[in-house]
Amino acid sequence: MKNNKKIIALTTSILLLFVFGSFLLPIAKATETYTTTEEIEDFSCVDDTYVYSGWSYMNYGDSPLLTVGYDIDYTLDTELYLSLFKFDLTNRPENYVKAEVVLSFNDYGMIILVPVYNSNNSWNEETLTTEGVSYMMEYPPIFLPFSLNSRASFGIGFIDVTYNIDIIEYSEFQFVSFLFGISYTSLEPEEDLYTIYSKEYPVESVRPKIIWTVEHDIVLPQNNEPLFLIIGLSVGLIAGLVAVGVIIIIERIRKRNET
Secondary structure: OHHHHHHHHHHHHHHHHHHHHHHHHHHHOOEEEEEEEEEEEEOOEEEEEEEEHHHOOOOOOOOOEEEEEEEEOOOOOEEEEEEEEEEEOOOOOOOEEEEEEEEEEOOOOOOOEEEEEEOOOOOOOOOOOHHHHHHHOOOOOEEOOEEEOOOOEOOOOOOEEEEEEEOHHHOOOOEEEEEEEEOOOOOOOOOEEEEEEOOOOOOHHHOOEEEEEEEEEEEEEOOOHHHHHHHHHHHHHHHHHHHHHHHHHHHHHHHHHHO
């Protein structure tokens, strides 16, 4: 009978250890997921140029600096400079949550910059002139949301300032094109000219680019296996001892009843 008790107690203890261990094992191997973001630079500007209304037949597609603003010509007429950009979006990364075109200005003042979306992507920087721009414009124009990076830094030119344009609405297109001008509100003729680094500029870091913000999920294991293993064994052992005690008590009661 004593051997039967030992066998029952040992079997009960092993069974309880197995049950508690099985219950705690998934918790011990649990993981925690973090979401992080990464910014990817994409220098995918395939065409950029500027046009000048004073010389409407001229093309400036190979210029390393693009001009935007107003000028006064020799007849005292105010002439317009517009800059145009086309980006190839086919290499967009997966899981992106934000897309911004970033332009760097070689010179910048207190002006109102106006980026205008243009769905006509057939233009080419080597052939576009002022006359061609009028055929590309949509009416009414679609103005893009934009922001100025307030952290101006002394760089390659007199002062370099970045200008961010949100293109998330058009990020699934194959191409996105837009033109860039300034809002001219002065009643008096004046010169207000600024320059933007183009894709032909020899320093890559200031060329037109897209910043894709991508989300990544990082799964980190929780290193709780030793802790939960100890807890499982302890609880199982205690439960086994309790089971043995219960068996002994039951056996004593049975013997008393027999006598």
